[in-house]
Amino acid sequence: MNGGDEGPLRRAAPALLGLGVLALWEGLVRAYAVPDYVLPGPLAVARALAADWPLLSASLLVTLEVAVLALAAAVLVGGLLAVLFAQSRWLERALFPYAVVLQVTPIVAIAPLILIWVDNVTVALLICAWIVAFFPVLSNTVLGLRSADRNLADLFRLYGATRWQVLWLLRLPSALPFFLAGLRVAGGLALIGAVVAEFVAGAGGSGSGLAFRILEASFQLRIPRMFAALALISACGIALFALLGLLQHRLLRRWHESALARER
Amino acid sequence: MTALAAPAPRGDAPAAAAPLVALRGVAKRFASGTLALAGVDLDIAPGEFLSLLGPSGCGKSTLLRLLAGLAAPSAGRVAWAPGHEERRREIGFVFQDPTLMPWASALDNVRLPLRLAGVPRAEAEARAAAALARVGLAGFERAWPRELSGGMRMRVSLARALVTRPSLLLMDEPFAALDEPTRHRLNDDLLALWAESGVTVVFVTHSVFESVYLSTRIAVLSARPGRVAAELRQDGAPLPRGPDYRTSAAYAALCRAASHALAAATEGAA
Ligand SMILES: Nc1ncnc2c1ncn2[C@@H]1O[C@H](COP(=O)(O)OP(=O)(O)O)[C@@H](O)[C@H]1O
Ligand SMILES: [Mg+2]
Numbered sequence: 001m002n003g004g005d006e007g008p009l010r011r012a013a014p015a016l017l018g019l020g021v022l023a024l025w026e027g028l029v030r031a032y033a034v035p036d037y038v039l040p041g042p043l044a045v046a047r048a049l050a051a052d053w054p055l056l057s058a059s060l061l062v063t064l065e066v067a068v069l070a071l072a073a074a075v076l077v078g079g080l081l082a083v084l085f086a087q088s089r090w091l092e093r094a095l096f097p098y099a100v101v102l103q104v105t106p107i108v109a110i111a112p113l114i115l116i117w118v119d120n121v122t123v124a125l126l127i128c129a130w131i132v133a134f135f136p137v138l139s140n141t142v143l144g145l146r147s148a149d150r151n152l153a154d155l156f157r158l159y160g161a162t163r164w165q166v167l168w169l170l171r172l173p174s175a176l177p178f179f180l181a182g183l184r185v186a187g188g189l190a191l192i193g194a195v196v197a198e199f200v201a202g203a204g205g206s207g208s209g210l211a212f213r214i215l216e217a218s219f220q221l222r223i224p225r226m227f228a229a230l231a232l233i234s235a236c237g238i239a240l241f242a243l244l245g246l247l248q249h250r251l252l253r254r255w256h257e258s259a260l261a262r263e264r
Numbered sequence: 265m266t267a268l269a270a271p272a273p274r275g276d277a278p279a280a281a282a283p284l285v286a287l288r289g290v291a292k293r294f295a296s297g298t299l300a301l302a303g304v305d306l307d308i309a310p311g312e313f314l315s316l317l318g319p320s321g322c323g324k325s326t327l328l329r330l331l332a333g334l335a336a337p338s339a340g341r342v343a344w345a346p347g348h349e350e351r352r353r354e355i356g357f358v359f360q361d362p363t364l365m366p367w368a369s370a371l372d373n374v375r376l377p378l379r380l381a382g383v384p385r386a387e388a389e390a391r392a393a394a395a396l397a398r399v400g401l402a403g404f405e406r407a408w409p410r411e412l413s414g415g416m417r418m419r420v421s422l423a424r425a426l427v428t429r430p431s432l433l434l435m436d437e438p439f440a441a442l443d444e445p446t447r448h449r450l451n452d453d454l455l456a457l458w459a460e461s462g463v464t465v466v467f468v469t470h471s472v473f474e475s476v477y478l479s480t481r482i483a484v485l486s487a488r489p490g491r492v493a494a495e496l497r498q499d500g501a502p503l504p505r506g507p508d509y510r511t512s513a514a515y516a517a518l519c520r521a522a523s524h525a526l527a528a529a530t531e532g533a534a
Contacts (some may be wrong), residue, residue: 151363154334158357159380159428169376173367254408255366 048224063209068130078137086145103135111200132193144178281305290340302489314476318485356425362417371405393421415446493529
């Protein structure tokens with residue numbers, strides 16, 4: 001992000017490294033004649049991706065939809081709870097432990113229960129992904145709302161600001177960088193939550209997300225397709241992370257240390 | 265001519281107009297047990313430029329916060345002149361740091377007090393722009409705090425404090441972090457603003473030179489617990505003061521007197 005010393009070579013380094021690793025992988029698979037059902041080379045995976053694209057892209061949309069909706073719900077609920085907590089210490093003390101309980105309980109352990117209780121599979125998946133994703137939004141935003149500059153808070157008090165004015169004009173802007181950092185973490189977690197929940201649900205014989213495709217392909221020993229689905233999930237995660245990073249940069253670049261381009 | 269008074273014991277000051285704010289027997293003890301102030305008696309006369317001069321940690325900031333109503337005294341009274349009880353429209357506060365909202369432009373920062381008071385946007389923006397112009401920042405309305413130098417940020421902070429046309433301006437070591445040329449320029453501009461607006465200023469500093477250069481009266485505080493140990497006045501010093509004043513005999517003499525008073529106040533409590 002701090003542009004100055006980043007030449008084109010430096011910028012391309014991750015891509016070059018990735019290409020190198022792929023080439024080595026392909027070379028080794030060929031040299032040792034490893035069969036596809038043990039370890040397919042990148043070219044075989046690419047062929048599977050192209051051949052199965054209609055199937056995989058439909059599943060991709062399903063998984064992505066769950067992840068994005070869960071992320072939206074995490075922002076809504078996590079953000080609102082954080083604002084409530086910032087208004088009332090009492091409420092925070094009462095509710096925060098339960099948020100922690102939700103956070104530390106492994107989602108694979110809760111997912112079967114949720115799938116039993118909730119008839120609609122999509123909604124059940126959504127709940128699972130939401131549980132995983134909302135905590136970083138909540139805890140970061142609470143921290144951000146509390147870290148407003150003390151002197152500024154005094155100034156607001158001096159001028160007789162209402163609670164609402166303090167929240168809207170001081171606490172929320174102060175919390176924005178924290179919230180966005182939480183959101184970036186939550187994006188990845190929402191995707192993981194969606195995939196994990198699909199695995200659990202897929203074992204029950206329903207669903208058509210990417211995780212289910214991976215399970216299905218493994219039963220059928222279609223290892224290249226497994227890898228293709230896996231690559232799609234990773235690509236999604238990376239895209240989501242980059243997109244949220246862009247959002248973060250756009251919103252903060254004018255004023256926050258983390259997003260300042262340093263001129264030399 | 266400069267009327268140069270030796271450090272006078274408290275209470276000997278000639279009776280001026282009724283004080284804007286009067287502190288009587290004010291003490292402040294924090295929950296931690298720290299006694300920051302004890303037995304502070306101080307009158308703030310309308311229109312004066314009063315410096316509070318004292319060693320670090322003697323309770324200067326605490327005293328300003330009591331004046332601003334941001335904290336309550338544990339003993340004693342802070343009494344305002346009749347007609348000035350509606351304090352929040354009456355006070356401007358400048359902290360040691362500019363304390364600007366980094367997410368808002370210079371204009372929006374200056375507009376904040378008016379916005380909080382519910383002044384309509386168009387009027388508030390016009391007044392904020394005028395306040396920026398008065399501190400020499402015309403043309404910087406859209407600048408972000410991080411794009412401004414330390415001195416310019418402090419000017420924005422000053423404009424924000426003045427935008428409500430307060431009757432009392434409280435300043436807590438506002439220029440302590442600035443380099444000397446910048447500080448001198450801001451000193452002169454502050455004096456010009458003071459003369460032009462008629463605002464009463466209470467200026468906290470630990471710099472003898474700054475207090476002598478700026479004030480019509482200096483209250484020297486003792487080491488913790490702080491109380492007013494001595495007062496110096498220089499009612500007759502020619503205004504506006506300029507670079508010549510810094511090299512004048514009157515300035516040197518008053519600096520010496522203030523240094524002695526400060527040393528005595530610091531040792532007396534040590
Ligand atoms: N909120 C507080 N709680 C406890 N002690 C405080 C608080 N604010 C200031 N103090 C103490 O009161 C004393 C005076 O502080 P302050 O008014 O900031 O001094 P000064 O501004 O003259 O340097 C110091 O010893 C400081 O540690
Ligand atoms: Mg202080």
